Amino acid sequence: MTHTALSAPAAELHRPYEGLPPTATADFNRDGFVHLSGVLSPETLAAHEPTITSEVIRLNTQDTPLTERDTYGKAFLQVCNLWRQNEKVRELVFSQRLAKIASELLGVHAVRLYHDQALYKEPSGGITPWHADQYYWPLSSDRCVTAWIPLQETPLAMGPLAFARGSHQFSYGRDLPISDESEARLKETLAAQHFEDVIEPFALGDVSFHRGWTFHHAGPNRGTEPRRVMTVIYMDADARVAEPTNDNQVADRGWMPGTAIGQVPDTPLNPVLHDSGWPA
Template identity: 80%
Template sequence: MTATTIQAAGSELDVPYEGLRETATADFARDGFIHLSGVLSPETIAAYEPTITSEVIRLNTQHLPLAERDTYGKAFLQVTNLWQHNDKVRELVFSSRLAGIAAKLLGVHAVRLYHDQALYKEPSGGITPWHADQYYWPLSSDRCLTIWLPLQETPLEMGPLAFARGSHNFSYGRDLPISDDSEAKLKQVVADQRFEDVVDPFALGDASFHRGWTFHHAGPNRGTVPRRVITVIYMDADIRVAEPTNDNQAADRDWMPGTEIGQVPDTPVNPVLYGGRAA
């Protein structure tokens, strides 16, 4: 890859995305997720994937063989806030193009960073159990979402993310951490409530966005290479830190360091990535 190609890839990160339908915000509010094509070019993915992968390898702390891990451990290797460790990863995580999509889907004037997270599902890696992300987030509203950006083509055999359409409006199951228990209970809920379980392959450059309370899961990786994904969690720039409702939320406050309950998490590690604070 030439220096010119790398520079072009970097510049795309701050060019507005033109692929949103006029109904995208309403569709996202109704369904709780959206799968978008061509969010980034294959060239941009190729420019950033090697760095992200090398940082995951360097920072990963999970060294048990797959057979010795629990269900969650078999789902993927995960490393959080890679942007703090590598300036090139920071370019991708801080992309105004990606943050702009998030703001438009949420219908807010601005979004700030909660944290990033790399999720690498190894070959023969297991399922990702049904769960809702916002169980872990001590935030005052549901105006928050995650982008799920695969770093390779992701056919069905590699376990792309799947969503229960409309489940973000259903309150049962919001007290369940990701586990065998959440897999069993939410799988039953999805069937009983007749939520459509939507799964599609991802072309290189595709990405999905899902709300914090949307139930989602993924199949195992039956491929021969890791399913490499970088995620970024965005929140309404005016959201506030909420009183934790479980121990996981108490621990997750570490991603908003130095904040107090009721404060906007306006910290150096939670910058506004698109738009500005309301006056």
């Protein structure tokens, strides 16, 4: 039997990340997010960005001119579950390196995939309004985390993701979808409650991880190139499907096909991506 050697980028995606600070899990629990440096090498990003970008272009269904869209439509082009379309994208989404970080930050023995999502903010694209992702997720647990993976250096002018530090413990606004209303109400209330708005540039290779209830937003893209970002959403492997509390959660049950309320979504679309009990 012959074994094909993994390319350097593919091998990196399955090696543990050595840069996780000793305080990372505690920081994540306190702040609701963590911004890590050097998670992926420039070579790994260069090996995957062209494929992800070409798939976004191929699969994007948004054809309304930017100036004629609503606030949500101006925020980004959004394409989900790209891993099912392309083996190169699957290589990144199924990365043991990323999934292990997610598992350690959440303090769970294993994480499974909820879904992936490409978020491309076009040049002159607008703000991403304040919101919390977990509003959309019909899950019994808040042990969920999104990895936000910029595919290029992302200075402030391109609209990097920004977080309200500690806001995952603030229950106000959890009934708000991404909208002009969420932007207005959360911007005012989070400021009034003195939550720090952490806005930082992302160097090439930086990746952030944020909890499902962490309120976050992004500025407009004032650059001349798209802000190209891939995201992967992980959930505690033992989490169960919950009764939806809004229409968006009803729709989101489609990411876990065939799973009844109260069941673990052990489906082909929701594989376990890291388990601390697996052999090394």
